[in-house]
Amino acid sequence: MKPFNHNYFLGYVNEVTPQYIKIHFPSSVLLSKFHFDGVNYAGGNVGNFIVIEGEEYGFLAQLTELKLSDSEKKELTEKAIEHKESDFHPIGKAELLLSFSVFNPEKVEKTVSKYPSIGAKVYSCSDEQIEKYVKEFGKKDADSNVYAILGKLTSNNAECHISLNSLFGRHCAVVGTTGGGKSWTVSKLIESITTQTSNKVILIDATGEYHTLKTKSFILGTDSYFPYQKLSIPDLFYLLRPTGQSQRPILLEAIRSLKIVKIQNNGQNTYKKENQSKLAYLTLYQQNIKTIEDNSCNFDINYLVSQIKEECVYQSGFSDLTKWGGADNKTYDYQTSLISRITDLLNTDIFNQLLGLQTVPKKSDGTNYLSIIDGIDTFLTSTTDSILRISFENIPSSFSAKEIVSNALAAYLLNKARKRDFVENPVVLVIDEAHQFLNKNVRDDFFEMQSLDAFDLIAKECRKYGLFLCLATQMPRDIPIGTLSQMGTFIVHRLINEKDKQSIENAASSANKNALSFLPILGEGEALLIGVDFPMSLLIKVDKPNKPPRSDTPKLKKK
Numbered sequence: 170m171k172p173f174n175h176n177y178f179l180g181y182v183n184e185v186t187p188q189y190i191k192i193h194f195p196s197s198v199l200l201s202k203f204h205f206d207g208v209n210y211a212g213g214n215v216g217n218f219i220v221i222e223g224e225e226y227g228f229l230a231q232l233t234e235l236k237l238s239d240s241e242k243k244e245l246t247e248k249a250i251e252h253k254e255s256d257f258h259p260i261g262k263a264e265l266l267l268s269f270s271v272f273n274p275e276k277v278e279k280t281v282s283k284y285p286s287i288g289a290k291v292y293s294c295s296d297e298q299i300e301k302y303v304k305e306f307g308k309k310d311a312d313s314n315v316y317a318i319l320g321k322l323t324s325n326n327a328e329c330h331i332s333l334n335s336l337f338g339r340h341c342a343v344v345g346t347t348g349g350g351k352s353w354t355v356s357k358l359i360e361s362i363t364t365q366t367s368n369k370v371i372l373i374d375a376t377g378e379y380h381t382l383k384t385k386s387f388i389l390g391t392d393s394y395f396p397y398q399k400l401s402i403p404d405l406f407y408l409l410r411p412t413g414q415s416q417r418p419i420l421l422e423a424i425r426s427l428k429i430v431k432i433q434n435n436g437q438n439t440y441k442k443e444n445q446s447k448l449a450y451l452t453l454y455q456q457n458i459k460t461i462e463d464n465s466c467n468f469d470i471n472y473l474v475s476q477i478k479e480e481c482v483y484q485s486g487f488s489d490l491t492k493w494g495g496a497d498n499k500t501y502d503y504q505t506s507l508i509s510r511i512t513d514l515l516n517t518d519i520f521n522q523l524l525g526l527q528t529v530p531k532k533s534d535g536t537n538y539l540s541i542i543d544g545i546d547t548f549l550t551s552t553t554d555s556i557l558r559i560s561f562e563n564i565p566s567s568f569s570a571k572e573i574v575s576n577a578l579a580a581y582l583l584n585k586a587r588k589r590d591f592v593e594n595p596v597v598l599v600i601d602e603a604h605q606f607l608n609k610n611v612r613d614d615f616f617e618m619q620s621l622d623a624f625d626l627i628a629k630e631c632r633k634y635g636l637f638l639c640l641a642t643q644m645p646r647d648i649p650i651g652t653l654s655q656m657g658t659f660i661v662h663r664l665i666n667e668k669d670k671q672s673i674e675n676a677a678s679s680a681n682k683n684a685l686s687f688l689p690i691l692g693e694g695e696a697l698l699i700g701v702d703f704p705m706s707l708l709i710k711v712d713k714p715n716k717p718p719r720s721d722t723p724k725l726k727k728k
């Protein structure tokens with residue numbers, strides 16, 4: 170690579186400040202695009218890359234402004250442009266991005282304290298040179314580095330080979346307004362993972378638009394369900410909203426008792442407590458404490474209401490402390506709202522279809538729905554499938570069903586990650602339309618906030634466990650700030666709302682103001698790539714994926 174050659178000379182540095190440098194171009198002719206020695210040079214236009222020659226260090230910079238001096242502005246007439254072009258002497262402003270040693274121009278580092286000197290020569294930067302730099306970004310291990318070929322830089326004809334480990338290693342967020350190209354980019358990312366690596370992708374498809382991937386798929390509530398036994402206790406609490414003081418302890422006791430009933434397996438459906446000895450119960454509890462306190466809902470929920478009645482007894486008999494006392498009607502009265510919520514839940518069709526509360530739901534042909542948990546487990550051990558699509562297209566947004574089921578799925582994967590199932594072979598969990606699933610809170614009757622936080626915990630904990638999140642959303646401000654600040658990479662499509670821009674600016678500290686100013690004017694499929702591993706941000710036009718999701722805007726019809 171020969172970055173400095175008089176054949177692609179552009180001008181001279183004539184002002185240096187910590188924020189920018191200014192360049193004097195001896196002739197406007199020098200600024201147009203050109204080829205030299207079979208290599209493309211983009212010339213000097215706003216957004217183009219340039220290199221600056223120093224004694225020890227060279228610099229990569231990006232042109233942000235071009236203008237004529239005040240005196241020359243007046244001479245700008247059509248005639249002058251046609252005949253005496255070379256008389257113009259434009260002035261340019263550029264932002265310094267990276268520096269490199271002149272003896273080893275292939276290796277770049279972020280500039281901090283080095284600056285070019287006045288009079289330093291400025292050259293056009295070849296597509297080839299910029300391509301090489303991008304390929305080095307975030308490179309971890311020279312031999313095993315894998316790349317996503319996302320597309321080309323908008324300023325140059327340079328292909329962007331982006332290190333996949335840097336893209337996903339600290340989670341990745343794809344953001345932008347509707348129609349900006351997020352879903353297409355997500356498709357492209359999935360394509361890169363599955364063609365370049367042997368890793369697996371689990372895709373949560375909110376609308377079913379990714380059916381075009383023709384991959385292993387489950388449509389929740391239509392051919393598969395999330396068995397309620399695998400819900401965590403907090404998920405069940407989210408559904409039932411027991412009030413703090415009076416209902417929570419009773420509900421927890423009822424769950425324990427029903428788990429003991431299951432362990433006993435003696436034909437009883439509930440555990441009778443009224444005036445009974447506590448000894449047998451306590452012995453069983455001690456022997457099976459791990460199973461009982463495993464935070465799962467592994468009991469028969471259809472007997473929960475009956476068991477709650479059993480729980481409403483005095484804690485001990487009048488004379489005999491080893492026994493429970495008689496029925497406590499006052500406590501039972503307090504359970505009325507909880508009991509009606511359980512009854513409602515058991516009789517809501519959506520939840521029966523989604524969670525198999527009463528029985529395993531059946532398809533129209535009479536066969537049972539598949540358990541999504543079994544589906545995930547089979548997928549993770551499969552040697553042929555690399556993408557698992559879990560579609561939420563038929564889940565209504567009522568009753569927070571989407572949030573609860575997606576959170577339960579995430580919690581299941583989080584537990585697997587904590588058991589180090591993914592350390593050897595990391596899995597990427599992709600969620601399009603993430604604002605539908607994340608940052609959900611409910612208020613219970615006592616206004617206590619409860620949040621569904623499995624995705625948040627994945628973002629915070631699972632980098633080291635090899636479970637990587639890739640979120641796509643229209644509304645970054647709707648993603649919990651804790652989750653957003655864990656994202657190492659941002660692919661930002663067109664973004665107009667100030668608050669959204671602000672949340673990206675806050676979360677991606679490495680983004681420079683200049684780059685962010687492009688966000689409102691990006692076209693379809695154009696995006697700004699910002700990441701902790703990338704020493705500078707890149708404006709990319711993402712290539713069309715091989716199997717784009719079905720998301721085109723329906724057209725109004727001519728009469």
Ligand SMILES: Nc1ncnc2c1ncn2[C@@H]1O[C@H](COP(=O)(O)OP(=O)(O)OP(=O)(O)O)[C@@H](O)[C@H]1O
Nearest residue numbers: 347348349350351352353693694711712713720721
């Ligand atoms: N990389 C691209 N190249 C060419 N066209 C693109 C590209 N990305 C997106 N488009 C066009 O933009 C349309 C919308 O893209 P996409 O569905 O990815 O947007 P989105 O950001 O996911 O929108 P929404 O938030 O509504 O889901 C696509 O149907 C396609 O026509």
Ligand SMILES: [Mg+2]
Nearest residue numbers: 351352601720
């Ligand atoms: Mg989309």
